[in-house]
Amino acid sequence: MLDYLWTVMLAVGVLWGLFNGRADEVTQGVLSGAKDAVTLGITMLGIMSAWTGVMKIAERSGLINGISEKMSPFMRFMFPDVKKNTPAYNYMCTNIAANVLGLGWAATPAGLKAMEELSGTDVSEAEGRSGGGPASFKGKAASNAMCTFLILNISSLQLIPVNIIAYRSQYGSVEPAGIILPAIAATLVSTLTAVLFCKIMMRRTGKASVTP
Amino acid sequence: MRYVIYISNMLIPVIIVYVVFKGIIKKRPVFKDFTDGAADGMKTVANVLPTLIGLMIAVSVLRSSGFLDFLTQMLSGAGSIMNFPVEIIPLAIVKMLSSSAATGLMLDIFKEYGTDSFIGLAASIALSSTETIFYTMSVYFMAANVNKTRWTFPGALIATLAGVIASVAIAGMMV
Numbered sequence: 001m002l003d004y005l006w007t008v009m010l011a012v013g014v015l016w017g018l019f020n021g022r023a024d025e026v027t028q029g030v031l032s033g034a035k036d037a038v039t040l041g042i043t044m045l046g047i048m049s050a051w052t053g054v055m056k057i058a059e060r061s062g063l064i065n066g067i068s069e070k071m072s073p074f075m076r077f078m079f080p081d082v083k084k085n086t087p088a089y090n091y092m093c094t095n096i097a098a099n100v101l102g103l104g105w106a107a108t109p110a111g112l113k114a115m116e117e118l119s120g121t122d123v124s125e126a127e128g129r130s131g132g133g134p135a136s137f138k139g140k141a142a143s144n145a146m147c148t149f150l151i152l153n154i155s156s157l158q159l160i161p162v163n164i165i166a167y168r169s170q171y172g173s174v175e176p177a178g179i180i181l182p183a184i185a186a187t188l189v190s191t192l193t194a195v196l197f198c199k200i201m202m203r204r205t206g207k208a209s210v211t212p
Numbered sequence: 213m214r215y216v217i218y219i220s221n222m223l224i225p226v227i228i229v230y231v232v233f234k235g236i237i238k239k240r241p242v243f244k245d246f247t248d249g250a251a252d253g254m255k256t257v258a259n260v261l262p263t264l265i266g267l268m269i270a271v272s273v274l275r276s277s278g279f280l281d282f283l284t285q286m287l288s289g290a291g292s293i294m295n296f297p298v299e300i301i302p303l304a305i306v307k308m309l310s311s312s313a314a315t316g317l318m319l320d321i322f323k324e325y326g327t328d329s330f331i332g333l334a335a336s337i338a339l340s341s342t343e344t345i346f347y348t349m350s351v352y353f354m355a356a357n358v359n360k361t362r363w364t365f366p367g368a369l370i371a372t373l374a375g376v377i378a379s380v381a382i383a384g385m386m387v
Contacts (some may be wrong), residue, residue, distance in 0.1 A: 033272025056249020190375030
């Protein structure tokens with residue numbers, strides 16, 4: 001995806017510049033773009049390291065596990081098909097807790113493991129069902145739990161957008177962290193929309209949403 | 213709004229103190245845990261930097277060629293009808309495809325309009341409250357060996373749209 005996007009951006013930029021007689025500006029653009037990226041990288045190096053350092057303490061002191069455990073009402077509401085304390089359930093908790101705290105590196109591996117587990121234990125009730133194990137059909141359909149899990153992930157759960165704060169401080173913001181509460185509010189809107197949508201779809205697809 | 217910014221500014225110090233105390237109470241070697249984590253963070257930044265260089269060059273080329281201004285002008289007709297800041301539209305579309313490309317566009321917005329302008333704030337909040345749809349879907353569904361994604365994409369799209377609209381509305385309240 002990025003290959004095509006990048007090629008299109010460069011090609012459009014260069015051709016547009018040549019047609020408008022701005023070859024010199026485009027050359028300057030290449031140089032200043034590279035320079036800005038490195039300057040930004042240095043700012044980020046400090047801010048990101050400070051944050052990931054603090055979050056490592058949170059991880060190792062059991063704070064993140066503690067948060068996962070407190071999530072069970074939410075988990076039961078969002079994932080009625082997934083039984084508590086199964087591997088899939090635990091991975092999903094870790095993923096969601098890590099996402100909330102902005103720990104991308106911890107969230108993605110747990111999320112991938114959760115998807116593997118879901119595909120093994122939670123065979124879809126929807127289209128494409130052929131009764132066998134995970135390997136018995138090629139075009140497997142996502143289960144309700146998988147759809148919900150992904151939509152929640154995409155709706156963004158992160159509370160403190162550290163990287164955005166780093167960018168803002170590099171570009172001279174008076175209040176780099178001033179966007180935290182507004183960002184939490186916007187994240188809440190997107191996540192609540194996601195929750196609502198998932199609940200409606202679960203109801204419409206029926207059976208699979210019955211609580212065990 | 214001053215109050216919101218005050219609490220926002222308080223959050224990071226409060227979290228740091230809370231986490232460190234929690235670690236000390238659990239008798240963790242907190243300083244070593246911190247440095248281990250910071251090393252991870254440095255690796256993350258080092259991994260992101262080449263991508264950032266590549267994409268910031270591409271955005272910079274688009275900007276200096278005059279194409280971004282042209283695109284913004286094209287979109288301004290549609291945007292002004294809905295009273296929506298035009299610069300956010302390409303940002304939201306690119307964010308669905310690639311997070312780092314969207315970061316490049318956001319930094320361009322910061323340079324053009326300033327971080328604390330209406331558009332700068334809207335861009336900051338919008339990128340804070342959305343995730344990359346296509347990347348997340350392809351990687352996660354690949355792990356599960358799924359190719360019928362059912363209602364994932366419409367749901368992701370609606371959630372992203374809600375996040376972007378909320379961001380613009382909130383940024384409007386802040387300035």
